[in-house]
Amino acid sequence: MRSALRHFASLPPGHPSLANFTSTNTPAMALLRGRLPSLPLSRVSLRRSLLPGAGRGVFASRALRGGELLTLFPGDALLVREGDGEEVSGVLYSAGYAPPALTGDAARAYELRVSATVSAVGDPGKAGDPAYLGHMCNDAWALGGRGRGKGEEYRERSGGGANAIFELFEEGSHVGVFATRDIERGEEVYVSYTEGYWLSRMQA
Ligand SMILES: C[S@@+](CC[C@H](N)C(=O)[O-])C[C@H]1O[C@@H](n2cnc3c(N)ncnc32)[C@H](O)[C@@H]1O
Numbered sequence: 001m002r003s004a005l006r007h008f009a010s011l012p013p014g015h016p017s018l019a020n021f022t023s024t025n026t027p028a029m030a031l032l033r034g035r036l037p038s039l040p041l042s043r044v045s046l047r048r049s050l051l052p053g054a055g056r057g058v059f060a061s062r063a064l065r066g067g068e069l070l071t072l073f074p075g076d077a078l079l080v081r082e083g084d085g086e087e088v089s090g091v092l093y094s095a096g097y098a099p100p101a102l103t104g105d106a107a108r109a110y111e112l113r114v115s116a117t118v119s120a121v122g123d124p125g126k127a128g129d130p131a132y133l134g135h136m137c138n139d140a141w142a143l144g145g146r147g148r149g150k151g152e153e154y155r156e157r158s159g160g161g162a163n164a165i166f167e168l169f170e171e172g173s174h175v176g177v178f179a180t181r182d183i184e185r186g187e188e189v190y191v192s193y194t195e196g197y198w199l200s201r202m203q204a
Helices: 002-006 016-024 026-033 150-161 195-203
Strands: 044-048 056-060 069-073 077-081 088-093 111-113 118-121 164-168 175-179
Touching: 026 077, 026 118, 056 069, 150 195
Parallel strands: none
Antiparallel strands: 044 056, 069 175, 077 088, 077 118, 111 118, 164 175
C-alpha cells in the first residue's frame, strides 16, 4: 500500500474508477461539496487528548444527549480504490485543494472509509471550526499489534470506550459524528476506528 501512495495522482477524466465511483458511490461523491462556512454547530472543541501519546482530541463543550449530532467529518479529499483491492488508485479533491495535498502517509491517519471503495480524508491543518472536527476524534483504544488476542482486546476496549459513531447522512452530503450515549461536558469523544484502520497504519 505504501508504494501505491507514492504514486498518488488525481484521476484523469474518463478513468475507469470514476465510472465506478459515480455509479456506485454517488453518496460519497456528494461529500466533495466541501465544508459549509459558518455552520451553527458548536458542541465540541479541540484540546490535548486524555490518551497518552494521542495528540489532540475532541471534547464535549456541553452535556450532550445520546443520538445528538456532535460535529461533522470534512470530506476535503476522497481516496478511491478499484474493485475489492486495498490499493488506492486516485484522489479527488474538494474545492481549494490540489495535488499533492492530503495524499501523504501522515494525512492517511485522517482517513475514514465511507464505502467499500472510497475513503474521505479530513485536513488536519484545518481544525479550527467546531462544526468540522470529526477527523480529530480519537479511538478509545489503539490496536496493540497482530498478536493473539489483540483483536479481541481491541474490540472490547475500543467498543466499550466509544461514545460516538460516524454515520453518513441519508442524502450523503456529510458524515456526522453522533453520540451513542449521553456525554458529559468536558468528556473526550471517542469513535471506534475498526481494526482495519490500525492494521493499515502498521503497514505504513
Ligand atoms: C484521526 S487522527 C485523530 C486526531 C489526532 N489525535 C491528532 O492529534 O491529530 C488519528 C490518529 O490519532 C492518534 N490516536 C487516536 N486514537 C489513539 C489511541 N487510542 N492511542 C494512541 N493514539 C491514538 C493516532 O496517531 C491516530 O493515527
